Amino acid sequence: MGFEARSSVRTAVIEPMSLSDHTKPDAPIGARLEDARVRLLALIERLSGLLGEHAAPLLEAAGRQLQQRSCRIAVIGQIKAGKSTFINALTERPGFLPTDINPWTAVVTALHFRSSPMPPEHAAVFHLFSSEQWKELAEGGGRLRELTERLVPGFQPDLLRAQLEVMRKRAEKRLGAKFAELLGQCHRFEAVTPELLADYVSAGDDHASGGARRIYSDVTRSADLYFNASPFAYPITLIDTPGTNDPFLVRDEITRRSLENPDIYVFVISALQPLSAADIYMLRLLNGLHKDRIVVFINRADQLPNPGTDAAMIKAAVEQRLRLEFPALEIPVVYGSAWLGNLRLQSDRGDFHASLKPAQVKVLRQAGLPASIDTSSHQLSSIDRSRLAAAMHMSSGMREIAGVIARLMSTSSIAMLQRQIAVCLAELARSAEVADRAELKSIEELIEVRRRESASLRASVAEEQKSLTAFEERAETLQASFRGIETHFKELIASAMQMLRHQLSTQVREFADEQAEAMLDALEVSSRHRVWRCDVLPLREQMERTYVAAFEQAAADLTRVEQFLYPQLRVIVASLLPDYRGTLLEVPAWAPGVTPSVASLADKVAVDLGTPWWRQWFAVRRAAEERADHLRSLIEDDFLKIADVLVREAEGQLGQRVDYIMQRVNAISMGLRTGIERRSANLAREHALLDGTADEETLMRFEDEQGRRAEACVRKQEAYAAALKELDAVLEMLDASSGEVRPHLQ
Amino acid sequence: MSADADIGTDARSSRPGRARIVVVGEFNSGKTTLVNALVGAPVLTPSAVARTAHPTVVGFAPKPSLSAETTDRRRMPVAWDGLDAVAPGDIRRLHVGVPLERLKRLSVVDTPGLGLADGESDRRSLQACRTADAVIWCTPAMQAWKASEEQTWRALPERVRARGLLAVTFADAIASPADMDRLMQRLSAEAGPYFRRVAMASELGSLTAGDAAVGTA
Ligand SMILES: Nc1nc2c(ncn2[C@@H]2O[C@H](COP(=O)(O)OP(=O)(O)OP(=O)(O)O)[C@@H](O)[C@H]2O)c(=O)[nH]1
Ligand SMILES: Nc1nc2c(ncn2[C@@H]2O[C@H](COP(=O)(O)OP(=O)(O)OP(=O)(O)O)[C@@H](O)[C@H]2O)c(=O)[nH]1
Ligand SMILES: [Mg+2]
Ligand SMILES: [Mg+2]
Numbered sequence: 001m002g003f004e005a006r007s008s009v010r011t012a013v014i015e016p017m018s019l020s021d022h023t024k025p026d027a028p029i030g031a032r033l034e035d036a037r038v039r040l041l042a043l044i045e046r047l048s049g050l051l052g053e054h055a056a057p058l059l060e061a062a063g064r065q066l067q068q069r070s071c072r073i074a075v076i077g078q079i080k081a082g083k084s085t086f087i088n089a090l091t092e093r094p095g096f097l098p099t100d101i102n103p104w105t106a107v108v109t110a111l112h113f114r115s116s117p118m119p120p121e122h123a124a125v126f127h128l129f130s131s132e133q134w135k136e137l138a139e140g141g142g143r144l145r146e147l148t149e150r151l152v153p154g155f156q157p158d159l160l161r162a163q164l165e166v167m168r169k170r171a172e173k174r175l176g177a178k179f180a181e182l183l184g185q186c187h188r189f190e191a192v193t194p195e196l197l198a199d200y201v202s203a204g205d206d207h208a209s210g211g212a213r214r215i216y217s218d219v220t221r222s223a224d225l226y227f228n229a230s231p232f233a234y235p236i237t238l239i240d241t242p243g244t245n246d247p248f249l250v251r252d253e254i255t256r257r258s259l260e261n262p263d264i265y266v267f268v269i270s271a272l273q274p275l276s277a278a279d280i281y282m283l284r285l286l287n288g289l290h291k292d293r294i295v296v297f298i299n300r301a302d303q304l305p306n307p308g309t310d311a312a313m314i315k316a317a318v319e320q321r322l323r324l325e326f327p328a329l330e331i332p333v334v335y336g337s338a339w340l341g342n343l344r345l346q347s348d349r350g351d352f353h354a355s356l357k358p359a360q361v362k363v364l365r366q367a368g369l370p371a372s373i374d375t376s377s378h379q380l381s382s383i384d385r386s387r388l389a390a391a392m393h394m395s396s397g398m399r400e401i402a403g404v405i406a407r408l409m410s411t412s413s414i415a416m417l418q419r420q421i422a423v424c425l426a427e428l429a430r431s432a433e434v435a436d437r438a439e440l441k442s443i444e445e446l447i448e449v450r451r452r453e454s455a456s457l458r459a460s461v462a463e464e465q466k467s468l469t470a471f472e473e474r475a476e477t478l479q480a481s482f483r484g485i486e487t488h489f490k491e492l493i494a495s496a497m498q499m500l501r502h503q504l505s506t507q508v509r510e511f512a513d514e515q516a517e518a519m520l521d522a523l524e525v526s527s528r529h530r531v532w533r534c535d536v537l538p539l540r541e542q543m544e545r546t547y548v549a550a551f552e553q554a555a556a557d558l559t560r561v562e563q564f565l566y567p568q569l570r571v572i573v574a575s576l577l578p579d580y581r582g583t584l585l586e587v588p589a590w591a592p593g594v595t596p597s598v599a600s601l602a603d604k605v606a607v608d609l610g611t612p613w614w615r616q617w618f619a620v621r622r623a624a625e626e627r628a629d630h631l632r633s634l635i636e637d638d639f640l641k642i643a644d645v646l647v648r649e650a651e652g653q654l655g656q657r658v659d660y661i662m663q664r665v666n667a668i669s670m671g672l673r674t675g676i677e678r679r680s681a682n683l684a685r686e687h688a689l690l691d692g693t694a695d696e697e698t699l700m701r702f703e704d705e706q707g708r709r710a711e712a713c714v715r716k717q718e719a720y721a722a723a724l725k726e727l728d729a730v731l732e733m734l735d736a737s738s739g740e741v742r743p744h745l746q
Numbered sequence: 747m748s749a750d751a752d753i754g755t756d757a758r759s760s761r762p763g764r765a766r767i768v769v770v771g772e773f774n775s776g777k778t779t780l781v782n783a784l785v786g787a788p789v790l791t792p793s794a795v796a797r798t799a800h801p802t803v804v805g806f807a808p809k810p811s812l813s814a815e816t817t818d819r820r821r822m823p824v825a826w827d828g829l830d831a832v833a834p835g836d837i838r839r840l841h842v843g844v845p846l847e848r849l850k851r852l853s854v855v856d857t858p859g860l861g862l863a864d865g866e867s868d869r870r871s872l873q874a875c876r877t878a879d880a881v882i883w884c885t886p887a888m889q890a891w892k893a894s895e896e897q898t899w900r901a902l903p904e905r906v907r908a909r910g911l912l913a914v915t916f917a918d919a920i921a922s923p924a925d926m927d928r929l930m931q932r933l934s935a936e937a938g939p940y941f942r943r944v945a946m947a948s949e950l951g952s953l954t955a956g957d958a959a960v961g962t963a
Contacts, residue, residue, distance in 0.1 A: 080889040101887075101925040102932045205928065206935070245892040247936060252893065270889055272794065272916075273774045276861045278894050303888065303919055310794045317795070355921065 026399060029406045030071060030234025032737045036418050037066050037234065039730050043425055043723055050719055051432050054670035058428070058663060062421045069417060070114065070235035071409055072261055076286075077268035078278060079103045079243030082299040082338045086268055087111065087240050089341025089398050092231045097240055098194070098202045106203040106251060108258040109223040109240040113230035120226035122188040126200045129221045131183040137164075137250065163248055170206065171218040182219060192225055234409070245278045259286070263412045264405060265294045271301045271335060274314050275321050283326070284537070293412065295404050296322070297397065298335035307363045311335045332404045336397015344392035347385040351378055360395075367394040410737040419734050424664055426727045431573075431668040433720040435675025438576040440713035442679055443706055446686060450703075461686050468683065471575055471676055478568055478669060482662065488561060489658040496554035497651050503546050504643035511539045512635040516628035523624050533614055534607045534631065539639065543646070544598050551596060551650050558654065562661050569665065572672055596653040600645040605638035607631075682709075764805070766853050768874050771884035772895060773797055773859025776915030780884055780947050781856040789844055790856055798858050799829075800840050801874045805853035807843020815839050839874075861894055872898070875906050884947065886916040887929060891937050899940060912937050913947040 044063045048056060075083045084097040084105055091111065098104060112120075129137065171179050189196060195213065198204070201223050204215045230236070241258055242251040259265075265286055269279055286294055298318060301311040315335045322331050340360075346352045353375050356364070361375050369375075369391040373384045380388065393399055409415065442464055449460045515534050522532040622630070689702060767784060769777045778792040785804050800814075814824045815838045824832065824840075839855075855878070857871035875881045883899060885891050891912075899907065912933065920926050926946075933944050 078889065079892060101920060101929050205931075245894055247891060247893045247896045249893070272886060272888065273772065276772065276894070278861065278892070300888065304794050306794070313795045 026402065027406075028231060028233040029402050030232050030236060030409055031406070032733060033071075033409055033414060033418065034233040036415075036422075036730050036734055039726065040418060040421055040425070041066055043726060043730075046719070046723055047425060047429060050716055050723075051428060051671065052674045054674060055428055055432075055667055058424070058667045062424065065417060066421065069414055070112065070237050071263050071412065071414055072237045072239060073264045073266060073405065074239040074241060074259065074262035075266045075268060076241050076255065076259070076282070077243065078245040078270075078276075078282075081243065081268040081270050083243065083268050084240050085338040085342060086266070086297065086299060087238050089338045089345070089396060090231075090402070091238065092345055094342040094345045095194075096197075098197050100202070102203070102205075103243055103246050103248065103251070104202050105240055105242045106217040107201045107220045107223050108242070108254065109201050109225065111238045111240070112224060112226045112235075113232055113238070114226075114228060114235040115230045115233075116228045119228050122190060123226055124189040124192045124196060124200075125224045125226075126187045126216065127221045127223075128185045128187070128216065128219050129183055131180065133221065134180075134183050134219060160249060163250060167218055167250060174204075174215045174218065179219065182216075187216075197223075234414075244282055263293060263414060264408050266401070266405070267294055267296045268299050268338075269296060269318075271298045271304055271311060271314055274298055275318050280321075280325055283322075283331075293408060294329075294331050295401065295408065296331055296333045297401055298333065299338050301335045301397070302337035302340055302360050302363075302395075305359065307359055308366060332408075334397050334401045334404060336395065336401070338396070338398075340392045341396035341398040344389040344396060347389040350380065350385070352385065353380065353388055354378075363395055364388070364391040367391040407737075410734075415734055415737070419731065422727050422731050422734065426724060426731075427664065427668060428671060429720050429723050429727070431671040432675075433717060433724075434573055434577055435672050436713050436716050436720070439675050439679055439682075440710055440717070441577070443682070443710045443713070447703070447706055447710070458690060461683065461690065464679070464683055467575070468676060468680055471572070474572055474575060475669065475673055475676070478572060481568065482565070482665060482669070485561060485565060486658065486662050489558060489661075492557055492561065493554060493651060493654045493658070496550065496557070496654075497647050500547065500550040500650065501643065501647045503550065504543055504646065505640055507539070507542055507546060508636055508639040508643060511536075511542070511639075512632040515635060516632045519631055520624055520628050523627075534635070536605065536607055536635065536639075539635075540601050543639070543643065544601055547598060547601075547646050547650070551653070554650070554654055555657070558657060558661070565661075565665055569668060572669070576672065576675075596649045598646065600642050600649070603638075603642060605642075606634045607638075682706075764851060764853055765879040766855065766877065767880045767882060768855040768857065768878035769882045769884060770857050770871055770875055771859065772861040772892075775859065775884040775886050776947065777859065777884050778856050780882065780913060780915060780950065781854050783947070784852075784854045784950065785844065785846065786848055787844065787846060789842055797862070798856055800837050800858065801870060802840040802842060802856040803853055804842045804844060804849070804856070806846065806849035808845055809843070810845065811841075811843035813841045813843075815841060860898060868898075872902065875902060878906070878909060880909050880911060881906060882911045882913050882950065883941070884913050884915045885933075885937075887914050887920050887926070888916055890914060890929060891933055896937070896940075907940055908942065910941045911950070912941045912944040913950055914945070915947040917946045917948055 041063060044059050044066075048059045051059070075087055077083050080101075080103065082099075084099045088094055088096050088099070091113070097109070107126075175182060187200075198215075199213055200216050200220050202215075202217055204217060239258065239262060241255045244252050244255055246252050267279075267283065267286070269275060283294070296318065298311070298315060301307050301314075304310040304314075312335075315333055319333050322329070322333070343352060343355075356375055361369075364375075365371065369388060373380070373387060375388070446457070446460060446464070449457050519532055519534070685702065689699065769781050769784070771777050774794060774797075776792070778790045778798055781790055781802075781804060782788050782792070789804055790798070790802065812824055812826065813821045814829070814832055814836075815821050816832075816836045817838050819838070821841065829837075829840075855874055857874050858867050860868050860871055862868075883895070885895060899910070902910075914929070914933065917926060920929070930944065930946075938944050
């Protein structure tokens with residue numbers, strides 16, 4: 001078995017790569033999304049010239065979303081898995097982020113990549129903790145301390161206290177006794193230098209002689225780095241995080257808080273210790289956050305004694321374990337070496353291959369390195385070096401992981417957003433086209449009638465008048481009914497959420513009761529109660545199921561009501577153009593399957609704390625009943641709060657959905673109405689001509705104008721048709737690229 | 747108490763005067779490799795893929811031998827490739843006998859790796875520490891001393907920890923000696939307080955029975 005990159009998405013079929021493949025450059029990550037983004041932005045530009053004012057707010061909002069939405073990719077994993085090294089390889093900036101043998105990344109660091117001709121105003125922005133945040137963290141121990149306090153009142157674990165003391169002392173030593181004055185500051189720089197990153201992001205050594213530099217990482221809350229030369233097609237933000245399972249508990253806590261937003265998680269594990277209990281625990285948390293946006297990268301394959309054979313076996317074992325733990329998920333697994341990924345980028349150095357070990361060379365041979373290239377020679381020709389670099393690229397797994405990330409992106413909420421915008425634009429274009437066509441028809445009819453016999457012109461004008469009035473009335477009723485429906489939407493959400501709140505809190509209370517019972521039973525059976533621990537995972541899972549089900553039910557109800565809107569709109573369309581056979585308003589507005597974040601379910605709660613805490617808890621003398629009450633309230637307090645956050649999250653999401661639906665429906669009906677208004681104005685002038693004493697010249701001018709109007713209508717219709725064709729193409733592309741990844745999900 | 751019974755059968759009555767070293771740590775941390783180094787011969791097979799399945803006592807025997815001790819304390823000879831035939835739950839531990847002088851004064855116990863989410867196996871490995879004269883905790887240099895290791899180690903009784911030695915394995919995977927120095931500094935500062943000594947595994951190959959016995963003194 002080679003060490004070569006192989007397909008890792010179980011549902012996708014990728015042909016095995018051969019040597020000739022490495023010479024062919026891959027499309028950069030996010031190429032399709034970027035293509036769709038650029039085309040949609042151009043369409044918005046085109047449509048805003050064609051559509052009336054009524055569409056402007058909608059178009060602007062869509063444009064803003066397309067401009068601003070970047071893909072957030074978080075790189076997470078245990079300390080020293082090689083996360084920072086991985087980012088350096090993926091972004092093709094060897095040695096950019098500081099790496100080290102000791103736990104090193106101390107600050108959540110966002111690298112913002114966006115291809116743009118304009119350099120960013122600042123290349124690096126560091127936010128320091130505010131004094132409240134620092135106080136909470138350094139003096140109180142923040143959430144961790146709070147949890148501990150609640151579990152064992154009056155007890156502060158020595159460990160945490162000692163660590164926090166170390167942190168404060170260190171900050172003082174590094175920044176001076178008055179370091180508190182720095183808090184709340186934001187430091188901006190025009191260029192990123194290695195020293196800057198070392199000062200703000202790296203943990204730093206305690207023992208190293210300090211020197212003149214001030215190390216801020218202890219008091220830095222977040223780091224943002226901006227690049228306008230991007231190796232990616234689509235705007236991407238890569239997030240480096242402090243390693244988890246760090247004995248320095250504070251850092252673990254910092255990482256946990258950064259887990260909420262990302263679109264994709266790259267979970268880096270070490271091939272030398274693949275998928276430990278700590279990894280599984282972390283994946284469980286993520287599973288609660290984002291169901292299917294995870295890819296596992298097995299790093300350090302180059303360090304295996306037999307990289308060629310072991311890596312493939314380890315990958316198979318990891319996949320099997322993941323299937324067992326998360327049967328409902330498809331988590332792609334890729335193995336490789338971030339170290340090789342960096343090394344291959346340094347092929348301009350003649351001896352860049354000096355550190356390769358024989359076992360690694362063997363793997364490179366399998367990845368296509370020709371036997372004619374002697375890796376033991378000190379200097380290689382540039383041709384040989386580039387072939388060696390190509391084999392390294394292959395073995396590093398970076399190519400394969402780039403492919404997986406690109407595929408995950410094409411099913412992410414970004415692709416969904418783009419799809420939604422495309423559908424919305426199409427509806428706007430179609431409704432405008434309908435209004436336009438109706439206008440053209442009426443102009444043509446009137447011109448026709450006037451040409452033939454002026455006697456019947458009066459009758460025709462009266463006819464048009466009647467139909468416009470009828471339309472106005474209908475539109476009026478429709479507008480009123482929209483308002484009614486909006487109220488109905490709101491009531492629907494309110495009652496669904498009330499019900500959800502009730503269900504969740506019942507579950508929490510029942511679970512708390514059961515646990516208290518179970519503990520009492522355990523205490524009765526054995527005095528060695530230290531072995532009893534409360535496992536809240538089942539509660540988390542139960543709450544998640546209830547939550548997702550309730551959300552989906554409410555969303556389905558909204559969709560049902562929404563469907564009721566369309567026939568009404570279609571009636572209007574039919575009254576304008578009885579023979580209209582287009583597809584206006586036939587596409588459901590909302591892509592199914594979008595669920596809100598369940599991040600708060602992953603919040604650490606008191607009963608999650610480790611064995612030492614439990615031992616302390618049991619060590620405190622208490623009557624069994626009292627202990628049971630305390631346990632009950634520990635569970636209830638934390639989880640009722642979580643239930644509250646969940647309900648508010650769902651409420652917010654559903655509310656947004658309703659706003660979006662209403663905005664769209666209103667825009668469409670407004671679009672139809674502006675066409676009518678133009679016709680009414682037209683008609684008024686026709687009246688003036690009929691009633692007044694129009695001379696020949698006025699009449700001619702009027703007819704000319706009518707002709708130009710008709711022509712404009714025809715031109716616009718062509719423009720709409722072209723825009724619709726382009727939109728269809730964009731939609732087709734979005735569907736095609738998302739279909740590739742999970743053909744059989746749901 | 748089972749712990750006392752262990753000492754009675756092995757350390758005191760049947761093998762008087764022989765010190766016992768138990769090697770523990772998370773999975774793939776180089777325990778089996780270190781056991782071989784301590785024994786001075788490649789008796790067990792280290793692997794990046796296959797895991798050590800049972801606590802394995804390597805001790806002296808006039809002729810090379812392998813036997814399985816079952817949960818009901820019976821011993822039966824087995825072959826390495828015949829182990830699968832015994833139901834895994836039935837095996838309490840394995841005994842490997844090797845005709846090496848060194849092992850007349852010293853027995854070395856390899857244990858299944860910790861942290862694979864199998865609580866029962868973890869319990870078995872940690873249990874083995876209680877009868878040891880010296881306990882060596884292996885931590886790999888590339889990813890040394892994680893919170894999970896610290897937690898597990900600190901949960902052991904003080905009496906066991908007092909005989910503890912932190913061994914840094916995979917030192918050869920670290921190319922730069924300066925890096926290695928910085929790692930050792932961190933470990934001395936962070937883990938040092940919980941061990942009798944922090945050392946590189948490569949320094950332990952010559953550990954003698956006398957050194958190990960210091961733990962009991
Ligand atoms: N041989 C080898 N070394 C690697 C590989 N990946 C990372 N390293 C090395 O391992 C060390 C740690 O890498 P980092 O990138 O700092 O690890 P990290 O996960 O960011 O660590 P923290 O930020 O402390 O959590 C560095 O010395 C890297 O050069 C790999 O694939 N192979
Ligand atoms: N380079 C290097 N490889 C090592 C070292 N120690 C162990 N290995 C390799 O790492 C892998 C795991 O080593 P083992 O000794 O089997 O580790 P273990 O702790 O016994 O593993 P489990 O029994 O699965 O818990 C094997 O492939 C060893 O060859 C070391 O010091 N340096
Ligand atoms: Mg890092
Ligand atoms: Mg082993």
